Amino acid sequence: MTKKFIIGNWKMHLGDEKSISFIQKLLAALKTSQTVVLCPPVVMLRTLSALAPSVGWGAQDCAPFDEGPYTGEISASMLKSAGADWVIVGHSERRHYFHEDNDLIRRKAFQAQAAGLIPIICVGESEGERADAQEILSIQIQKSTEGLHNFIVAYEPLWAIGTGVTPSHADIKKIHAFLKTQVNSKIPLLYGGSVNAENASDILNITDGVLVGGASLKVDEFIAISHA
Ligand code: PGA
Secondary structure, three states: OOOOEEEEEOOOOOOHHHHHHHHHHHHHHOOOOOEEEEEOOHHHHHHHHHHOOOOEEEEOOOOOOOOOOOOOOOOHHHHHHOOOOEEEEOOHHHHHHOOOOHHHHHHHHHHHHHOOOEEEEEEOOOHHHHHHHHHHHHHHHHHHHOOOOOOEEEEOOHHHOOOOOOOOHHHHHHHHHHHHOOOOOOOOEEEEOOOOOOOHHHHHOOOOEEEEOHHHHOHHHHHHHHOO
16 A cells, blocks of 8 residues: 555644644654654754654745845755755645745745755635636646646645535545646645544545644644544
8 A cells, every 4th residue: 555645734833842742642652654744833843853753844834045135034955954854835824824826836846846855735726716626726736836846736725724624525536636637647646624533534545645734733633644
């Protein structure tokens, strides 16, 4: 069986103490052959990756530049040296709150790839775009992955993120099949949006992995998803 990706995106949650106790509990109970990756707030990356080298580590964003006078930015190579091997780019929260477009996302993904990180490129349609989802996804994928060869695509419909609502099994399957036509067959295609311990196994059966937000903050639930 090919390994599936179980990727936790902590967003702006879990500070020093909580994240360390999360990792201690995770290490004591995690028994899985899947590829488990955690994306904590970036300030925790070095500490946590040193504490748990058996888990994969990722960041939630990176700069679209390699280095220079870009106040507040963190380069992909800095993330790599802090212990990351993956980085999420183009999450819908970045697209929405920070006005990131496909071109900026491609530049970030390019920097990630150049630094030896695997970018996890998020795409997804909004509620109002559902009727045109395939067209929207096709444009997002084309524009944000142009010229890249080693990346992961995470399909995250905006209306499913943090809402407790997921597309039907048939709809995820249909979109997954469509996404397969849009990228090289080696590119892993993940699903994200209200993944939890109950629906994970069903979703993992029809995708290459899951990107988990809220449910990745609860250690028992995250372990259950990793064992699904
Ligand atoms: P959620 O978030 O699992 O809380 O819906 C997913 C995501 O934003 O990646």
